[in-house]
Amino acid sequence: xxxxxxxxxxxxxxxxxxxxxxxxxxxxGFRGPxxxxxxxxxxxxxxxxxEASCVLEGRIVSAAPKRAGYLFQDSTGQIVIExxxxxxxxxxxxxxxxxxxxxxxxxxxxxxxxxxxxxxxxL
Numbered sequence: 534x535x536x537x538x539x540x541x542x543x544x545x546x547x548x549x550x551x552x553x554x555x556x557x558x559x560x561x562g563f564r565g566p567x568x569x570x571x572x573x574x575x576x577x578x579x580x581x582x583x584e585a586s587c588v589l590e591g592r593i594v595s596a597a598p599k600r601a602g603y604l605f606q607d608s609t610g611q612i613v614i615e616x617x618x619x620x621x622x623x624x625x626x627x628x629x630x631x632x633x634x635x636x637x638x639x640x641x642x643x644x645x646x647x648x649x650x651x652x653x654x655x656l
Contacts, residue, residue: 571587572586574608575605575611576609578612578646579610579646581646585637586636586637587634587638589605590607590631592606592630593616593628594606601618603616605634605648615647615650616634617650620652632653632655633654635651636652
């Protein structure tokens with residue numbers, strides 16, 4: 534009996550700690566409900582609280598006066614988005630393209646709300 538317990542303990546202790554936390558490849562990653570999205574239209578983004586998560590579908594209609602800023606439009610209105618050059622990843626977007634942006638609303642007391650884009654897709 535002691536031999537069996539000693540053998541099992543030696544086997545468990547010989548597995549590297551990192552191997553114990555790596556999930557089995559057949560199960561993949563997380564499976565479950567998506568995070569709650571607070572905002573899904575420009576009109577809601579303009580009224581949302583600071584750091585509200587958002588997913589918006591629409592078009593970039595023009596560059597905004599500030600660097601990395603663009604005017605984004607959907608059927609409910611227009612809002613300035615901050616979209617860093619590195620997020621384009623070589624893709625070209627025109628006003629004819631419909632895109633889906635993922636980001637957070639930024640509100641400042643002295644100016645209108647904006648959306649800080651974390652990533653986007655061309656639809």
